Amino acid sequence: MIPNKITFGCLTKKGAAEVRERELPELKADELLVKQEACNICTTDYQQWQGLREHQGYPMAGGHECSGVVIAKGQEVGNAFETGDRVSILYDYCGICDNCKAGEITNCQNIEMFGKNYSDEYYGLFGFANYFIRKAKSFVKMSPDLPPEEAAFVEPLGSVLHNMKKLRIRPGKDTVVVIGAGTMGLLNAEVARAMGGRVIVSEMMDKKIDISKSMGFEVIDAKTENPVQRVMEFTNGQGADIVILAVGATAANNQALEMIKKRDAKISLFAAGYPAPQMTIDPNMIHYKKIELIGTFGSDLDDYNNAARMLNEKRVDVSKLVEEKIPLARIQEAFEKANPGNYRVSVILNAD
Structure with missing residues (x-):
């Protein structure tokens, strides 16, 4: 009817x-x-x-x-x-x-x-x-x-897949740090893992820390641990290949700059913040360390279709x-x- x-x-x-x-x-x-x-x-x-x-x-x-x-x-x-x-x-x-x-x-x-x-x-x-x-x-x-x-x-997962295309994760080689274990942070973490990245999640809230651990991720408790120091410990002092900012916060932005490796790292500014967060960076640092600061928003038709396929095939939970x-x-x-x-x-x- x-x-x-x-x-x-x-x-x-x-x-x-x-x-x-x-x-x-x-x-x-x-x-x-x-x-x-x-x-x-x-x-x-x-x-x-x-x-x-x-x-x-x-x-x-x-x-x-x-x-x-x-x-x-x-x-x-x-x-x-x-x-x-x-x-x-x-x-x-x-x-x-x-x-x-x-x-x-x-x-x-x-x-x-x-x-x-x-x-x-x-x-x-x-x-x-x-x-x-x-x-x-x-x-x-x-x-x-x-x-x-x-x-x-489908829509939020599609936006994550759009991000992943820009990040070009190398299976078995890249360490990916996701700052923020909210819905979009953990979607990014799941897809990065599905694409072969080693994934570390940094979060402050106990509930989200527990969920992240239950999903099998390495987790940093950012309220009791120094996230930059812990990333260096996880990577034997090398730093992260990729950092995904899944929260819009000045502190998180500046942490990302400190926890990346010395050359050819990528930082994805996935989350927007209102009011707009700040990011303090020396342009020479971007130049000499060959950092990629990646903006991402929305999805294309391929992203939507691939998101539907991943959900239907239960490749992400x-x-x-x-x-x-x-x-x-x-x-x-x-x-x-x-x-x-x-x-x-x-x-x-x-x-x-």
Whole structure:
């Protein structure tokens, strides 16, 4: 049965999330109607709720780490999707601009990432809606064996894979330090290990230290140990080949500069911070030590497809990265719990 209305969560101002209703538009020939099951609150969503990303606009019908089940499809969709398929959403993209033709859909020149793409009133992708209609090209197929909240990890995992392409990890040779054992830090750690790197995780929070150890990583307790000194001990004084900054903090940025090896190291500035963190570095140091400072953001189509494949084949395990599941009716509570001390809070969109 196709509903007439949808129920969705949105941010109306700093610190305020609420549930609203609107009409469900007519299904077009190239679209899918999806019963959305789960949408995880990412750092971007949480920072907007905090009032740190108000440049993105209110009201924000956000959410983009989302999965669900196809319940209807347009006549031009073809055989790529069938009713009953589990899917995860991608960012919106036009498919015709130069960036989209190159697969760089998060840099689409015609559709804003968090623009008013579905409504004249609301910004955002309506990831926190119980039902929604999107272009079929904006989905990837997921395994029916994956829980909805795990299938929703395609977008964040895709951004990690995009980072890994730039880092060019050498299997069996590179030591990778991940600073910050939050959701994105441990996703980076898992993928770096899957690609053959030796991975060391640095973290201050006891809960995250315990999770990191349970996932089999070498761990530095940054609140009781000197991370730079410990990295040198782990590497027999050589330093790290690669440091991934999975937290946006000045102290972490400067630690990364001290724990890298003497030549040809790479530092990935994976995380954004609000307000913006600082990094104190002598340009001559970059020159003589041949340091690569790598910026990374978003994903391309290959990253999304590879992320879906890795999740479907269980080559990465995200089950420990879901903190709690909360129904859509309690979305304000969900945002309150989605703080940096926790892993992903998943909003359940069709709770009985």
